[in-house]
Amino acid sequence: MGATTVVLAGVGGQGTILAGDVLAKVAVAEGHEVKLSEVHGMAQRGGSVDTVVRFGEEVFSPVIDRGMADHLIAFEIIEGARTLPYLRPGGRLVVNRRMVAPLPVLIGDLPAPVDLEPALIAEGAVLLDAEALACEAGSPRSANVVLLGAASYGLPFAEATWTSVIEKRVPPKTVEANLRAFALGRRACAEGVCEL
Amino acid sequence: MSRTLLSGNEAVARGAWEAGVAVGVGYPGTPSTEVLESLVRYDSVRCEWAPNEKVAAEVAGGVSLGGRRTLVTMKHVGLNVAADVLYTQAYTGVTGGLVYLVADDPGMHSSQNEQDTRNHAAAAHVPLLEPSDSQEALEYVISAFRISEAYDVPVIVRMTTRISHAKTLVEVGERSEMVGSSYASHPPKFVMMPGNARLRRIDLESRMTALQAYAETASENRVEMRDASLGIVTSGIAYQYVREALPDASVLKIGLVNPLPDRLLLDFRSRVERLAVVEELDPYLTLRLKALGVDLVDTGLPTIGELSPMAIAVAFGGEVPATREPIPDLPPRPPLLCPGCPHRGIFHGLAKMRAIVIGDIGCYTLAALPPLKAMDSCVCMGASIGMARGMELVGSADRPVVAVIGDSTFAHSGITGLLHMAYTGSCATVVVLDNRTTAMTGHQGNPVSGVALGGDPAPAVDLEALCGALGAASVRVVDPHDLDATLAVLKHEVAQDHLSVIIAKAPCALIVKEHKDPFAVDEESCTKCGACVRLGCPAISYDENGRAVIDTTLCVGCSQCVQVCRFDAIVQVGPSCDIGGV
Ligand SMILES: Cc1ncc(C[n+]2csc(CCOP(=O)(O)OP(=O)(O)O)c2C)c(N)n1
Numbered sequence: 045m046g047a048t049t050v051v052l053a054g055v056g057g058q059g060t061i062l063a064g065d066v067l068a069k070v071a072v073a074e075g076h077e078v079k080l081s082e083v084h085g086m087a088q089r090g091g092s093v094d095t096v097v098r099f100g101e102e103v104f105s106p107v108i109d110r111g112m113a114d115h116l117i118a119f120e121i122i123e124g125a126r127t128l129p130y131l132r133p134g135g136r137l138v139v140n141r142r143m144v145a146p147l148p149v150l151i152g153d154l155p156a157p158v159d160l161e162p163a164l165i166a167e168g169a170v171l172l173d174a175e176a177l178a179c180e181a182g183s184p185r186s187a188n189v190v191l192l193g194a195a196s197y198g199l200p201f202a203e204a205t206w207t208s209v210i211e212k213r214v215p216p217k218t219v220e221a222n223l224r225a226f227a228l229g230r231r232a233c234a235e236g237v238c239e240l
Numbered sequence: 241m242s243r244t245l246l247s248g249n250e251a252v253a254r255g256a257w258e259a260g261v262a263v264g265v266g267y268p269g270t271p272s273t274e275v276l277e278s279l280v281r282y283d284s285v286r287c288e289w290a291p292n293e294k295v296a297a298e299v300a301g302g303v304s305l306g307g308r309r310t311l312v313t314m315k316h317v318g319l320n321v322a323a324d325v326l327y328t329q330a331y332t333g334v335t336g337g338l339v340y341l342v343a344d345d346p347g348m349h350s351s352q353n354e355q356d357t358r359n360h361a362a363a364a365h366v367p368l369l370e371p372s373d374s375q376e377a378l379e380y381v382i383s384a385f386r387i388s389e390a391y392d393v394p395v396i397v398r399m400t401t402r403i404s405h406a407k408t409l410v411e412v413g414e415r416s417e418m419v420g421s422s423y424a425s426h427p428p429k430f431v432m433m434p435g436n437a438r439l440r441r442i443d444l445e446s447r448m449t450a451l452q453a454y455a456e457t458a459s460e461n462r463v464e465m466r467d468a469s470l471g472i473v474t475s476g477i478a479y480q481y482v483r484e485a486l487p488d489a490s491v492l493k494i495g496l497v498n499p500l501p502d503r504l505l506l507d508f509r510s511r512v513e514r515l516a517v518v519e520e521l522d523p524y525l526t527l528r529l530k531a532l533g534v535d536l537v538d539t540g541l542p543t544i545g546e547l548s549p550m551a552i553a554v555a556f557g558g559e560v561p562a563t564r565e566p567i568p569d570l571p572p573r574p575p576l577l578c579p580g581c582p583h584r585g586i587f588h589g590l591a592k593m594r595a596i597v598i599g600d601i602g603c604y605t606l607a608a609l610p611p612l613k614a615m616d617s618c619v620c621m622g623a624s625i626g627m628a629r630g631m632e633l634v635g636s637a638d639r640p641v642v643a644v645i646g647d648s649t650f651a652h653s654g655i656t657g658l659l660h661m662a663y664t665g666s667c668a669t670v671v672v673l674d675n676r677t678t679a680m681t682g683h684q685g686n687p688v689s690g691v692a693l694g695g696d697p698a699p700a701v702d703l704e705a706l707c708g709a710l711g712a713a714s715v716r717v718v719d720p721h722d723l724d725a726t727l728a729v730l731k732h733e734v735a736q737d738h739l740s741v742i743i744a745k746a747p748c749a750l751i752v753k754e755h756k757d758p759f760a761v762d763e764e765s766c767t768k769c770g771a772c773v774r775l776g777c778p779a780i781s782y783d784e785n786g787r788a789v790i791d792t793t794l795c796v797g798c799s800q801c802v803q804v805c806r807f808d809a810i811v812q813v814g815p816s817c818d819i820g821g822v
Contacts, residue, residue, distance in 0.1 A: 056575065068407060072245050079373075080245070080407040083349050089603060089680075090778055091575035104483040106406035109550035111563035125567040133564065146573035150781040151611045151773050154571045163567050184793075 047077075047100035049108055050195065053127040054119030055144045056088040059188030062213070063117075064095035066192060069209045070201050071099035081106035090147075092123055117195045119174070119188065120144050121160050128167060137169040138194045138233075140187070170194075170233065177228045183221035189214075193229025203230070243409040248399055251374035251410050252311075252341055253278035255381030259337070260418035261285055262308035265299045267292050267652065268681035269315030270350035271404035272343035276313050277684075280694040284415070289684055289693045292621075292652040293318035297325035297340070304338040304394075305430060307420030309385055313341040316355040317620065319396075321653070326394060327364045331440035332430050333392035333447070336420060337385035343399040346520050347546040350401075352601060352620065354544070356521040357398045361498040365444050367451055368396040368498040369460060372479040374408040380495060383460060391447050391454075398497070400520065402477045402546070452499040460495025461504055463511075470537075470556070471512030473505065473525055478518045478547055485553040500528050509534050516556075520547050577606050579779040580749035580796035582675055585720030586644065587614035588775060588800070589727040590671075595642045595734070598631060600624035600654070602646035603679045603748075611776045615644070622653025625670055629661050632668050640734035643670045647688040648678035651701070655710065661739055662711025669733045669740045670712075673720075674703060675748040683751055703743055713738035720744040723803045749796055756797025757812050761788045765809035772801040772810065 076099040118124025280287035290296035300312035361368035516537035587607035599615035608615035628643035685691025690700025733740035779794035
């Protein structure tokens with residue numbers, strides 16, 4: 045079997061790196077060969093950031109081309125739309141509804157994109173409000189873990205593995221909120237908001 | 241044995257620790273920075289940030305002279321700064337093993353240029369190893385120390401962004417303690433004046449000849465025979481792409497990239513029907529093979545930017561698979577100054593003054609983008625001050641010339657520029673953006689901020705006294721969040737007939753722990769003038785009616801927008817409610 049590829053697409057500062065790290069560690073814990081690729085530096089100042097996690101029996105390239113991702117988890121809707129061509133036909137698409145306006149939109153040079161939701165739904169997207177669920181979990185900053193929970197529903201790993209990796213990876217004081225966030229994201233999918 | 245997920249940079253640190261390094265030293269630079277940040281967490285290794293790569297290489301040279309192993313780290317452009325040290329260290333050779341970790345950035349994710357460090361190795365006559373994943377990064381660093389001592393030469397380990405920042409599984413080992421021997425002077429080897437250097441020059445050649453013989457059988461160079469109809473010579477990350485794109489091809493994977501194993505290359509050529517080279521950036525392997533008279537398949541692969549598995553598959557006749565259509569008209573997302581960034585205050589003032597801003601490298605380079613558009617040049621670290629002096633010499637009509645440089649960059653290579661200005665009677669104005677950290681590369685301490693590698697307090701230079709001692713006639717400190725005061729000082733100093741330094745002192749918004757309450761726009765009072773939006777703060781945008789609106793989850797209460805609003809339409813609100821629907 046070839047490698048399975050998950051792309052986490054977002055905006056610098058949204059916590060895609062932590063989410064990618066958790067996902068990679070879960071795959072390791074379940075005995076897979078794993079590669080994770082992320083970009084540090086300038087892009088982290090509010091630019092587009094993609095984290096790629098690949099796992100399977102044998103993984104070569106840590107980065108991918110268009111059409112190679114099996115799962116695309118977008119932490120922000122414009123980034124979801126931008127990264128869409130990386131998702132293979134038939135791949136799984138989970139998109140957070142939140143829009144973070146990029147600079148040209150903030151300053152009025154370009155219009156904010158419209159109708160992204162229907163365009164993404166037409167591509168099979170499952171939409172989610174990760175910030176609202178994070179709030180419900182008790183920590184607005186755990187939106188990335190909500191999205192991880194949503195992603196987890198479609199990945200072949202045991203829930204207990206996720207839980208134990210999250211417990212080790214997040215600051216001790218935030219463990220409970222993060223586990224709640226994860227469960228809410230996962231349940232949102234299981235209950236049909238997020239279909240396979 | 242269980243394996244751990246490590247980034248290439250973490251694996252380098254682990255390898256250095258296992259190799260028994262006594263000292264790690266470097267200057268931050270993406271994608272190399274995490275090597276020392278990781279090494280500092282190990283016991284029995286002293287780690288230091290140097291003010292620049294040249295000093296770092298010199299510190300490493302001293303450790304080596306003293307008989308201990310040392311790792312010196314930098315990004316590709318850092319090696320230009322340290323090159324003066326390296327090129328002669330190749331002559332002197334080493335006592336304790338001396339390894340340069342140099343990380344290239346193909347595609348310029350976070351750099352001002354694209355360089356191929358393999359050329360530096362060839363030009364300096366030093367060996368270079370290039371790993372293709374974290375496991376090799378760890379192993380090659382250990383090999384590099386062994387080679388350095390066995391062949392009496394500094395060794396470069398070259399990484400690229402995709403190796404440094406990809407995490408892959410690594411089997412780690414234990415540390416071998418290296419005990420240094422007691423120091424003995426050896427001037428003919430270490431005092432490089434012409435008489436000694438000429439002999440060491442000849443000696444260097446014989447060391448490289450010996451290394452060339454070693455390269456032929458080095459375990460870092462590996463032949464993988466599969467289908468013999470196509471053979472690929474490759475190295476580094478390109479190896480992984482080749483394996484992904486051309487799983488059946490035979491491969492000669494080069495790990496020791498300088499010197500190259502000529503006989504092994506020719507032998508591999510004879511074992512395959514067609515031979516091609518797949519390498520990122522310059523045609524380094526290609527030129528060597530051509531010099532050996534080997535006929536190569538012309539792949540047409542680019543020598544600019546990064547390769548990818550697909551690019552390679554297509555170059556060898558693969559078809560581009562059907563993909564989803566891109567969604568059209570998406571706005572680009574360039575990086576931008578953070579909410580509450582103190583740099584914004586200075587560039588707001590400079591833009592108002594229509595100053596010619598000779599800029600430098602750091603987060604503040606982002607002020608070149610709209611809406612601030614307040615930078616005219618950025619070349620390399622420290623260039624702002626020398627270039628501003630040059631602009632001053634040719635005159636600039638009616639616009640003032642101002643050099644702008646960050647605190648870490650000033651310590652790196654701005655001090656000598658200022659000394660030049662003072663020495664030559666310059667009347668320029670230099671702004672030092674003292675945000676108490678090296679922000680761009682992830683908040684490393686520096687000699688101005690007084691924070692050591694690892695976070696402990698360290699002595700901080702007195703910036704005002706330093707600039708005064710160098711010869712600035714006036715040194716002023718401003719709070720860049722106070723826009724009026726900042727503008728007044730800028731205007732005053734550019735009008736003076738003497739050398740001025742303005743220190744804009746306020747901490748980076750990302751290192752401030754306690755933020756002030758956010759602001760919000762009072763809809764009634766907003767006249768849609770756009771003055772606040774033109775600050776380019778990510779928290780401020782237009783709503784659907786063209787009024788300004790502040791995202792209170794992003795706002796950190798710096799109040800710069802309040803000061804530019806002439807209608808008192810921006811008011812403080814309570815702490816941002818938890819989320820979203822504000
Ligand atoms: C020779 C060289 N070394 C390292 C770098 C990487 N680099 C770019 S900017 C920068 C430091 C920026 O710090 P500072 O001047 O304090 O500005 P800030 O980002 O804090 O605004 C570094 C280390 C480089 N571009 N060139």
